[in-house]
Amino acid sequence: MRTAAAIAVRVTVAWMVTYVLAVALAELSPGPVALRAARASGSLPAEDARDPGVRRAMVARTAAELGLGGGGGRRLGRAVVRAATIDLGVAWRDRR
Numbered sequence: 001m002r003t004a005a006a007i008a009v010r011v012t013v014a015w016m017v018t019y020v021l022a023v024a025l026a027e028l029s030p031g032p033v034a035l036r037a038a039r040a041s042g043s044l045p046a047e048d049a050r051d052p053g054v055r056r057a058m059v060a061r062t063a064a065e066l067g068l069g070g071g072g073g074r075r076l077g078r079a080v081v082r083a084a085t086i087d088l089g090v091a092w093r094d095r096r
Contacts, residue, residue, distance in 0.1 A: 015083065015086075016080070016083040016084060019079065019082070019083040019088075020076070020079050020080055020083055023075070023076060023079035024076060024079075027072045027075065027076060032059070033063075033068050033072075033075065034059045034060070034062050034063035034066075034068045035059050036092075037062050037063070037066055037068060037092040038058055038059050038062040040092040040093050041062065041092055041093055041094070041095070042093075043058055043062065044058055044059070045058070065090070065095070066089075066090055066092065067089075
């Protein structure tokens with residue numbers, strides 16, 4: 001029979017690996033991460049809008065709000081730290 005500590009360690013490691021893998025897969029999907037996050041929240045104007053600057057500003061604001069700046073390695077590193085501290089961060093869709 002396994003001890004409670006061994007089970008807790010396995011669950012913790014499984015949690016961290018799953019979370020970091022999910023972030024890594026999100027990094028591998030096409031397009032900039034900030035653009036995908038802005039799409040998920042439904043905050044982008046139409047792609048054929050008259051002023052593309054508004055769309056770029058919304059993507060930049062989303063990147064700043066969600067801490068999506070830096071390269072993929074930096075974002076993955078932050079995901080590892082969040083997984084270790086059991087901090088999921090802010091949801092892309094509803095910012096909760």
